[in-house]
Structure formats: C-alpha cells, structure tokens
Amino acid sequence: MGIPLDLLLEAVLFGVLLGGFYAAVSMGLSVSFGLLDVPYVAHPAVMVLGSYCTYLLVGLGLDPIVAGVLLMPPFFLLGMAVYRFYYEAFEKRGAEAGVRGIAFFFGLALIIEVGLILAFGVDQRMVEAAYIGKSIEIDEIRIPLRMLVAFGIAIAMTIVLTLYLSRTFTGRAIKAVAQDEPALRLMGANPVRIKQWAFGIATAVTALAGAMLIIVGPVEPGLDRVYIGRTFAVVVLAGLGSMTGTVAAGLVLGISESIVLIHPNLGASWAPAVSFALLLLVLGVRPQGMFGR
Amino acid sequence: MRFWIGAGLAILAAVAAAALVSYEYFFFAGYTVVMFIVLSTAWNILGGHAGYVNFGTPAFFGLGAYTAAVLYKATAAPLVVQIAAAALMAGALGFGAGLLTLRLRGIFFAIATIALTVIMQTVFINWRYAGGATGLQLLRPPPIAPFESYIKMLFVLMVVMAVIAVALARYIERSWLGRGLRAIRDSEEAAEASGVPTLRLKVLACCVSGALMGAAGAPMPMYLSYIEPESTFNLNYAIGALASPMIGGTASWGGPVIGAFLLSSLQQIITVTISSEMNVLLVGVVLVVFVVAAPDGLLGLYRRIFARR
Numbered sequence: 001m002g003i004p005l006d007l008l009l010e011a012v013l014f015g016v017l018l019g020g021f022y023a024a025v026s027m028g029l030s031v032s033f034g035l036l037d038v039p040y041v042a043h044p045a046v047m048v049l050g051s052y053c054t055y056l057l058v059g060l061g062l063d064p065i066v067a068g069v070l071l072m073p074p075f076f077l078l079g080m081a082v083y084r085f086y087y088e089a090f091e092k093r094g095a096e097a098g099v100r101g102i103a104f105f106f107g108l109a110l111i112i113e114v115g116l117i118l119a120f121g122v123d124q125r126m127v128e129a130a131y132i133g134k135s136i137e138i139d140e141i142r143i144p145l146r147m148l149v150a151f152g153i154a155i156a157m158t159i160v161l162t163l164y165l166s167r168t169f170t171g172r173a174i175k176a177v178a179q180d181e182p183a184l185r186l187m188g189a190n191p192v193r194i195k196q197w198a199f200g201i202a203t204a205v206t207a208l209a210g211a212m213l214i215i216v217g218p219v220e221p222g223l224d225r226v227y228i229g230r231t232f233a234v235v236v237l238a239g240l241g242s243m244t245g246t247v248a249a250g251l252v253l254g255i256s257e258s259i260v261l262i263h264p265n266l267g268a269s270w271a272p273a274v275s276f277a278l279l280l281l282v283l284g285v286r287p288q289g290m291f292g293r
Numbered sequence: 294m295r296f297w298i299g300a301g302l303a304i305l306a307a308v309a310a311a312a313l314v315s316y317e318y319f320f321f322a323g324y325t326v327v328m329f330i331v332l333s334t335a336w337n338i339l340g341g342h343a344g345y346v347n348f349g350t351p352a353f354f355g356l357g358a359y360t361a362a363v364l365y366k367a368t369a370a371p372l373v374v375q376i377a378a379a380a381l382m383a384g385a386l387g388f389g390a391g392l393l394t395l396r397l398r399g400i401f402f403a404i405a406t407i408a409l410t411v412i413m414q415t416v417f418i419n420w421r422y423a424g425g426a427t428g429l430q431l432l433r434p435p436p437i438a439p440f441e442s443y444i445k446m447l448f449v450l451m452v453v454m455a456v457i458a459v460a461l462a463r464y465i466e467r468s469w470l471g472r473g474l475r476a477i478r479d480s481e482e483a484a485e486a487s488g489v490p491t492l493r494l495k496v497l498a499c500c501v502s503g504a505l506m507g508a509a510g511a512p513m514p515m516y517l518s519y520i521e522p523e524s525t526f527n528l529n530y531a532i533g534a535l536a537s538p539m540i541g542g543t544a545s546w547g548g549p550v551i552g553a554f555l556l557s558s559l560q561q562i563i564t565v566t567i568s569s570e571m572n573v574l575l576v577g578v579v580l581v582v583f584v585v586a587a588p589d590g591l592l593g594l595y596r597r598i599f600a601r602r
Contacts, residue, residue: 039400089585098399100584102346103539107584110532110577117570225528229411232404269426273415276408283405284393 003262010141011258017147019254021216023247024154025227026234027161028206032079033232034241035178036195036202038086039102044227045109046203050075050210051125051219052116058127065129065153068211072204079203082108083196109224116221124218132215150212154247157205162243164201174198178241226272233279239289248290253278296463300456307452311445320448324516326557327451328509332530333537333549334458335505339498340535341543342471344478345399347499349390349406350506350534352413353383355525357507362431362514363423369434372450376511383507384500391499395492407531414526428521431514447512458505462546465501474498506534529573533557536580542590551591 003011025047032040050071057067090101126132135144165171176184177191177198184191213219234253238245257274260266282289311320332350339345357379364370364378386409394405418426433443440446465471473494476484485491514520533556541552556576563572587594 033400039403041403093588099340099344099346099543100539100588102400102403103535104581104584106348106532106535107577107580110573111581114570114574114577118574228404228407233408236401236404269418270415273412276411279408280393280405280412283397283401287397287401 003259003264006140007262008259011262012255013141013143014147015255015258016251017143017151017254018258019251020151020154020247021147021212021250022230022234022253023250024150024157024212025206025209026231026238026246026250027154027157027243028202028209029231030235030238030241030243030246031161031174031202031205032199034235034238034246035174036198037178038083038199039098040105040202041102041228042105042109042112043206044224044231045112046075046078047206047210047213047227048116048219048221048224049112050207051214051223052120052210052221053207054211054214055125055127055219058129063129064127064211064215065149068208071207071211075207076200076204079206080196080200082203083199087192087196113221113224120221122220122222124220125214126218127214129215146215150216153208153212154250157208158243158247161201161205165243170194170197229272229275229279233275233282236279236287237282237289239291242289242291245289245291296460300460303456304449304452307449311440311449317442317444320442320444322561324444324448324451325561326554327448327455328513329533329537329553329557330455330550331451331458331509332506332534333541333553334455334462334546335502335509336534337538337543337546337549338462338465338502338505339474339495341538341548342466342474342478343495343498345395345495345499346403346535347406347502348403348528348531348535349409350531351526351528352390352406352410353386353503353506354510354513354530355410355413355417355522356386357383357510358513358520358525359417359423360507361511362429362520365431365514366422366429372512372515376454376508379511380504380508383510384504386507387500387503388496390503391496395495395499407528410526410528410531414522417522417526424520426522428519429514431518431520433515433518443515447516450512451509454508458509459546459550461501461505462549465498466546470494470497532573532576532580533560536576536583538590539580540583540590542592544589544592548590548592555591 028047029040029043032038032043050068053071054064054067057070058064062070086101086104090104131145131149133146135142136148137143165175173184173189173194174197177194181191184194230253234246234249237249237252253275256278257271260274261268261271332354336347336350340347360379360382361375364375370378390405390409394402417423423429436443436446440449473484473489476487476489477491477495481491513525533553537552537556538549539552540556541550542548556579560572560576563575583590589596
C-alpha cells in the first residue's frame, strides 16, 4: 500500500463524512426502490432537479438548507404524481411492466437532464452560504465545514425516517406493504394509496438531498449519471429497504472512495468506478446486501 | 425466401448508392443510422425476448471499438480481423457479465450493466497504451479496391453487418432459443419448472447480443479516425439501442429495424437542423410516450389497426 498512516487516517475521516452524504442521497431510493420495488432510475435526476431548484431559491436570498426544506412539500406532491402515473400506466397492467417501467424512468431521467441543460446550460452551478468554503482544523487535519453540515443533515434524516417507519401508523403501513402486499389488501387497506404516500416521502427526502448535493459541491445537469451508480450501490449493499443499512453502506462506499482517491497507484481517475465495482461485487457475491431481508 | 431477397436488395442498394451518390455526408449519416439498426437488433435479442433490460450497450460497443483500435495500433490488422476480434471480446464480456448478474431479477441486471459501462470507461481512461483520457489518433489505411472513399466502404460494410445481425436475430426468434427466452419473459418460475435451462439461455443470449454490439463498434475508430473514452462509452448508445425496439416493437425482428431507422434518421436531421440537446430530449419524450401509450410499438399499433378491419 505505502500510504502514510496520518494520510490514511485523514482519508478515513473524510470518507466517513462523504459516506454520510452518500447515505443521505440514497435515502429516497432506499424507500422507493428498496421498500416499494419501483425501478426508480430517475432518482438521481430528480435529486439534481432539487439542486437546481435550491440554486434558484438561494438566488432569492435563502439559505440552501432552508431552501431544501421548503422544497420538500412540492417534491412530495411531485413524487405522489409520479407514482400515480407509474401505477396507472405500468403496475396495474401487470406482467410486462418490468422492461417498460425501467425504460419509462430512464426516459424521464433523460427529459429532466436535457430540460435542465436547456434551462441552465451545461455550466456548473454552485451556491454561497456562511458554512461553504470554510473548514475547521483539528491536529492538522482539515475538515471542510460543508461536509460536516451535510453529514449532520444525513444523520438527522436517517433518524427521523427510521423512527417514522417503525413508530408511526403510516410508517408501519409502508413497511407492511413492502413485506406482503396481498395480505395488506386482505386487511382492508389500500396498498396503492400507501405506496403513493411513501413515494411522496421518498421524493421529498430526495429534494433535501439535492440541496445537500449543491452544498457539497458544484452541480451540472449530467451529474445524475454518476449518482445512478452511487445511489444504487448504496441501496443494494445496504440490503433493500434497510435505513440503518443505508447509512452503513454509505460509509463503506465513502471510505472506499476516499482511500482510492489518495492511493498513489489509483487516484481520482479510478474513483468513479469504485461504487460500480462495489455494486457488481455485491450483486455477484451477496445480492441480499449487508442487512438484507 | 422473401426475407433473403429483401436482404440481398438491401446490400445491393447500399452498393449502388456507394457507386452512384457522390455526396459524402449521406454515407457519414447513413453509417450511424445503420449502426443503430445493428445495436437495436442486438439489444432486442436479450431485452425484447427475455425482458432483461441492458443499459450496457456502450460497454460492449466501446469494448469492440477499443479492441479494434488497439489491435490496429499493435499489428495493423485488416478491418475484418478487427471486427472478428471485437465480436469475440464483447461476446466474452457478455458471457462473464451474464453469468454474474443474470441470476438476479431484471432491475439488478439493468443496474449492473450501467456499472459495467462505467467500469469499462474507467479502465480505458487509465490505460496509457490505448490513449488514456485524451484518446488515440488513428491513420486510416487506403480504401480497398472497388471503393474510392473509406466512408463509403464502411457504410457498405455496416449494411452487410446489419443484414447478418437481423438474419441472426430472426433465426434466434424462431429457434428453441427464442421460444425459451419468451418463456422466461412470461414467467421465469414457470419456465424453470417446465425444464427450460433459464440461466443458460439468458447467458447465451447476452453473449450473442454483446458480440453483435462489439462488432458494431469495431469500425468506429476508423470511421472517426480517432477514439476517446468519453464519447465511446457514452450512455447515448444505450438510449438509442433501448428506445428503438420500444418504438418499433419488441415482439419480432422487424421492430428494432423500423424503430432504429426512424429514430436515428430523425436524430440525424434534428442534430443538424436544431441542436444535439433537442435530439436527446426528443428521444426521451418519444421513449416515454411509446412505453406508456403504445407498449407494443409501431408494429403492435399496425397489427391492432389491421386486425380491426
């Protein structure tokens, strides 16, 4: 290896922060794909859309985190609408839904991406805030404050979402629909309405993740293509639908990426492949993930 | 028989065009259109029949292109050898990737193939000999005897490859392989229970489909006299290869051919007259409209209208 210990330590520390961020951007997908089984390949595109909406709101003088929270209600409605449409067009028709559902979300991602290019151009966009660009130093190890903010929001998001899914009535209903939909139907509940609600929550969480994405670094319309790999790798590695698993998997990805980044023989040009290699490895060796159901 | 007459006519038309038309851009654009016919036909073997969505077209296509380029750089091998080597390499990739991921449900295969694309791209960005991130400039050899321009030669070659690809897809569709794959699409459990060797068929289909995509990529370095990882492993190839069968219809070999012909021609026109962003937007919109409103594609629409009369 030949990496000095202090450098390695710094990489691990940075990896933990990065991992928290990766967990946060994957949280929405962990609900929509992990729990609801919707092949939501448009998830990263929706997140980038959230970043651009944040950019617009920050332009009006808002703080990016406040902007992200404000975006949650409209994105919640958007998510409900998307699921409703998906259900009517594909899930209801049954058998052949698989291929066409994936193609549909792929097309949706494409439309969002090109729409953003047409509206904003291909240039990178970023936001300004008091905590962006500064860093705190502990024993010569520099921690960028923006990463710390993103990490904090990620942890808060995970706790809220985990509590919601395990403690509240609707949260438990969402878990129930993931476990056994026909049984829920027999109990007299309407699984479609519950899934629609859950999809709304997943999309709202994605909006906040989009705000964090633009806090952590500059954003461009094509960024979603990189995050397809990262988010799906995290969700699959976690074991579908496990929230604590999502955090653990995010940390694994974050730490691996930041070690590859400082490794003398590998470096930045190999970093994009890390998540995908991890994903292939998990799919090949342990498809049910670390915390699989 | 009618199929083979049509195939012969297609090749004859391509040769005649090469002899009579002197406007080079026609062949430059035509090459891309015919290449997408090959890619879509190849995609449909696994995607249309078995219902496994492959986003990895650029991985197979790009591996084929790089195999050809590296072989040419190392040994100056003739184009036909390059194509054969590209098909072999991409077929092997299809075999390996298929074995690893085709045991899983469809969506996992789809994501794994995206992963494959990014990993391949990263490998070639980091491979110095193949030009790394900046790419590799290639000097075209002179065109072979009857052709006076290289682009025309590549165009005719691609038409021949398209005919081979379509003939192969048609054969697979009617053989035990096609029947087995359709059984998998309708119900994998039922197929497995009735003794269909599901994994073996899927891996075989993935292998053939990958080899065809690799072959389609092989002439690309010569077509551009240049190769570079960013554009070679571009996700737009995946989009084209997936959208065309959806538009034309996935049920039979005619669908991807019609879809690719219409979509790529339209794309060429829009890229030239409006912008390349508009062209990608068009594909996205058309894809969504077709999967929602016409799940059986143009051929399905045609049959439905025809049956009503």
